[in-house]
Amino acid sequence: MISHDARGTRFYTFESFDPALVDHAFFTRLGGHSKGPYASLNLGGTNGDNPQDVLANHELLFEVFGRPYESRFDVWQVHGTHIRFGDQPRPREQKHQPADGIFTDNPEVTLVMRFADCVPIMFHDPIRGVVGIAHGGWQGTLHGIGAEAVRAAVMRYGCQPKDLRVGLGPSICGQCYKVGQDVFNQFTTKWGQAAEQFFSNQSGALYLDLWAANEWALRQAGIEMIEQSGICTATNLHEWYSYRFEKGFTGRFAAVIALKRG
Numbered sequence: 001m002i003s004h005d006a007r008g009t010r011f012y013t014f015e016s017f018d019p020a021l022v023d024h025a026f027f028t029r030l031g032g033h034s035k036g037p038y039a040s041l042n043l044g045g046t047n048g049d050n051p052q053d054v055l056a057n058h059e060l061l062f063e064v065f066g067r068p069y070e071s072r073f074d075v076w077q078v079h080g081t082h083i084r085f086g087d088q089p090r091p092r093e094q095k096h097q098p099a100d101g102i103f104t105d106n107p108e109v110t111l112v113m114r115f116a117d118c119v120p121i122m123f124h125d126p127i128r129g130v131v132g133i134a135h136g137g138w139q140g141t142l143h144g145i146g147a148e149a150v151r152a153a154v155m156r157y158g159c160q161p162k163d164l165r166v167g168l169g170p171s172i173c174g175q176c177y178k179v180g181q182d183v184f185n186q187f188t189t190k191w192g193q194a195a196e197q198f199f200s201n202q203s204g205a206l207y208l209d210l211w212a213a214n215e216w217a218l219r220q221a222g223i224e225m226i227e228q229s230g231i232c233t234a235t236n237l238h239e240w241y242s243y244r245f246e247k248g249f250t251g252r253f254a255a256v257i258a259l260k261r262g
């Protein structure tokens, strides 16, 4: 990934997304207004942080990103596989709808999702002019959020999976993400033997590699171009929030994407 510094914030972008066609960013926790465990660019509004700081963070992020705050479309992320289409921005007075994948083909819309360990899956189709983000924690991954997102883009916009550029953003890595036997059992029940390659055993504990599992599932769905960030949230707490390693007392960082206008 490429690192960028602007107005005290730091954000990262994928090398494989064409900056002439699409603006996108993963904002680190640096340069925001929040304090304590939320320090400092926390975009999560339901984790106990001061709402005024969160609003100031949103406004700063949109300023740095160079798009109006009113252009945003975001959802209430619930660890499912439902996909929503942001044909228009979400009005301030409208409540978040539940979903774990969002797409748009409208250059006036800025898609935003929030993360702290779960895998951000970003999509750009340079042929059809479509962008998307999906949220892949272990439950979303288990139930095929990546493939559901691809299917939705094909059905709604006529995207060809081979045209889609996909990037997996900063999230907890396979050496850090300890899981219970129940998670392993659910994966092998749903995915069969293929699931076993995504689990490893370290000193008697089970670890799940969400990066590899999501890449595998996306390739099964016909995706050919996949960039992995290789950035682990849990071991880079100076830049990222980690729900797991900060024991739930932490913020959420933002993944943002929009088609270039005109």
Ligand SMILES: [Zn+2]
Pocket (backbone or CB within 6 Å): 172, 173, 174, 175, 176, 177, 232, 233, 234, 235
């Ligand atoms: Zn790690």
